[in-house]
Amino acid sequence: MKALVYHSPDNISLENVPMPLILLSTDAIVKISTTTICGTDLHILKGDVPTIKNGRVLVHEGVGVVEEVGNEVTGFKKGDKVLISLITSCGRCSFCKKGMYSHCKNGGWMLGNSIDGTQAEYVRIPFADNGLYLLPPDADEDAAVMLSCILPTGLECGTVKGQVQPGDTIAIVGAGPVGLATLLTSKLFSPAKIIMIDIDDNRLEIAKSFGAKYTINSADGKAYEKVMKLTDNAGVDVVIEAVGLSDTFDICQSIIAPGGNIANVGVHGKPVSLRLENLWSKNITLTTRLVDAGTTSMLLKMVLSGKLDAKKLVSHHFEMKDIVKAYDTFKNAAHNHAVKVVISNRDI
Numbered sequence: 001m002k003a004l005v006y007h008s009p010d011n012i013s014l015e016n017v018p019m020p021l022i023l024l025s026t027d028a029i030v031k032i033s034t035t036t037i038c039g040t041d042l043h044i045l046k047g048d049v050p051t052i053k054n055g056r057v058l059v060h061e062g063v064g065v066v067e068e069v070g071n072e073v074t075g076f077k078k079g080d081k082v083l084i085s086l087i088t089s090c091g092r093c094s095f096c097k098k099g100m101y102s103h104c105k106n107g108g109w110m111l112g113n114s115i116d117g118t119q120a121e122y123v124r125i126p127f128a129d130n131g132l133y134l135l136p137p138d139a140d141e142d143a144a145v146m147l148s149c150i151l152p153t154g155l156e157c158g159t160v161k162g163q164v165q166p167g168d169t170i171a172i173v174g175a176g177p178v179g180l181a182t183l184l185t186s187k188l189f190s191p192a193k194i195i196m197i198d199i200d201d202n203r204l205e206i207a208k209s210f211g212a213k214y215t216i217n218s219a220d221g222k223a224y225e226k227v228m229k230l231t232d233n234a235g236v237d238v239v240i241e242a243v244g245l246s247d248t249f250d251i252c253q254s255i256i257a258p259g260g261n262i263a264n265v266g267v268h269g270k271p272v273s274l275r276l277e278n279l280w281s282k283n284i285t286l287t288t289r290l291v292d293a294g295t296t297s298m299l300l301k302m303v304l305s306g307k308l309d310a311k312k313l314v315s316h317h318f319e320m321k322d323i324v325k326a327y328d329t330f331k332n333a334a335h336n337h338a339v340k341v342v343i344s345n346r347d348i
């Protein structure tokens with residue numbers, strides 16, 4: 001079968017690989033129909049995620065149809081349309097029992113990381129009863145695939161960890177798919193003002209159309225001054241970092257109000273400095289989180305009922321044969337006016 005294979009930083013190609021097989025009785029094999037690319041995959045291409053080895057099939061997001069199930073899989077059968085969660089969880093270990101599925105001792109973030117991922121014709125899903133979600137046969141796949149990673153990430157690592165409250169002034173640094181998913185889910189908690197910060201004017205325009213009251217292009221290095229002006233020098237109650245760079249983490253540290261919460265979402269490949277000389281007296285809370293995807297069922301209901309318009313995060317469509325072009329488009333998002341690029345597996 002064809003799959004998108006990682007070899008080394010900036011070296012990926014669409015090539016023939018062996019079909020995945022059921023290895024454990026709790027596995028399922030899913031035929032992929034729709035997949036996409038995450039900002040984390042861009043970090044992988046930059047060499048920021050050292051766990052990814054030469055030969056790995058990339059990506060943790062996908063929708064497909066169950067092809068085969070192991071003997072112990074009870075919730076799914078051949079022919080079911082399914083959403084694939086990025087998180088693999090056994091449901092039994094001490095971390096799973098605490099709801100920290102991303103740290104499952106037998107799973108965690110495996111797809112496109114420690115095991116082959118979804119940018120292939122078929123993928124093996126361990127603990128399929130936990131990692132798959134049944135979709136109605138007519139479910140919109142563009143909307144559904146936004147639930148594999150970015151919507152649970154925005155909600156759990158950004159909105160919930162940041163403890164967004166009604167009336168808050170919040171800032172989101174990074175208007176990529178994850179930052180925009182954070183924006184959409186933060187609105188469930190009625191913040192009074194959302195300030196979106198990025199260097200891509202197109203994504204900032206999209207943020208405005210999604211409900212950001214203010215947008216700031218931080219390319220001039222003046223994000224701090226602009227946020228202070230917008231908040232009467234108070235700073236923001238919650239700031240969410242959705243980029244993964246030292247510079248953007250610095251913006252978060254500089255604009256947080258006393259008593260506020262900084263929720264880091266971005267994957268960091270390099271150290272950042274914690275400005276404790278400024279923060280020690282500010283009563284702030286700093287959180288980090290790898291998405292657990294425990295909110296996927298709830299978000300799926302919202303998407304299927306039309307309460308959450310996930311499809312509007314999609315900007316481009318590609319066929320699997322053009323997947324390398326899809327990476328180029330997403331990598332050069334500002335130039336291409338790209339947000340989430342969806343890849344269809346119909347035609348390889």
Ligand SMILES: NC(=O)c1ccc[n+]([C@@H]2O[C@H](COP(=O)([O-])OP(=O)(O)OC[C@H]3O[C@@H](n4cnc5c(N)ncnc54)[C@H](O)[C@@H]3O)[C@@H](O)[C@H]2O)c1
Pocket residue numbers: 038039040041042043149150153157173174175176177178179197198199200203218242243244245247248264265266267268289290291333
């Ligand atoms: N914690 C988790 O579990 C988790 C899960 C998924 C993704 N992530 C991470 O979330 C982050 C965002 O993901 P994404 O898919 O939206 O990525 P993305 O690369 O599409 O978006 C990043 C955004 O940051 C902006 N940006 C880049 N440099 C900037 C700068 N100096 N100042 C301001 N803005 C800048 C870009 O213009 C872009 O809009 C990534 O780091 C990704 O790895 C974390």
Ligand SMILES: [Zn+2]
Pocket residue numbers: 038039040060086149150
């Ligand atoms: Zn992701």
Ligand SMILES: [Zn+2]
Pocket residue numbers: 089090091092093094095096097103104105106107
């Ligand atoms: Zn577990």
